[in-house]
Amino acid sequence: TESGQLHKEACGHAEAARGDCGHRIPKMGDLRLGLPSCMLGASAAAERRKHRLRMLIPYWSRLADLGNSKVLRTSYFWLFAVPLAASALSKLGQDHRVMLFGTDWVLHLALPFSWRCFYLASLAFAAATGLFALRCPEMVRRYRSYADFKAEGKGGSQVRDYYLAYCLKHRIDRDSVAQLPKFIHEFTLEHNDPRVQSWSFPTSSMEHNVELVELLSEVRVEPATEAEAFWHVHQVLDKANRLSACVCAVLFLLGITLAGIVMIQNFLYVWRVAS
Known part of the structure; x- marks a missing residue:
């Protein structure tokens, strides 16, 4: 056997x-x-x-604070500003004399941190925020809670549309439709549809999965279960593209580490000058 x-x-x-x-x-x-x-x-x-x-492997929702950070999204600016600033300061030299009000002043232009670390930190943050914007599902990226979702005037049809877009984007494979029967059974007005009653789980049949997704495009979320439907779909999308989420987390960690090194260098410089 x-x-x-x-x-x-x-x-x-x-x-x-x-x-x-x-x-x-x-x-x-x-x-x-x-x-x-x-x-x-x-x-x-x-x-x-x-x-x-x-x-x-972190979920996208755990990366949302970093991915949506306005401060980190300015990293693209530093990718261009750092090389220009480094080039300009290198031409001036570390010390520059300036005559002001008849007095000769010496300006120390040497920076207390490594340009390389600062640039690499900016590069890591820029790559991480870019990957987050491209690969994190829109529903997870934009809405941290059901209250945020409702504040924009969204409702059950948008919950369904987010789920439908996710299934179509992943070519209606087994993983993308795995939670569809539960969603239709528990959160829609069409839960008594004969097709729903006969399907308790997706199969490897592409024809079956296509029919299930077509049914999803027709259903209406029951108003009484709209919040539960939102969180069901939010959790499903939160686990999408896990490899991209892992790479994104590594890039954020690298950026934070390099930024921490720059801050330590600044602290040591101030401590040394003040001593």
């Missing part, structure tokens, strides 16, 4: 054939799907590892 073959691969062909591994293979009617305990344990451990890895 298929479970017997999987058992051989898990415990070794010879041991499984002789039964030396000591693991019973239940019948296919068994509630544990006909898998021996060794395979069930390995599968559970693998799922736990995957879950821990997924938890390490």
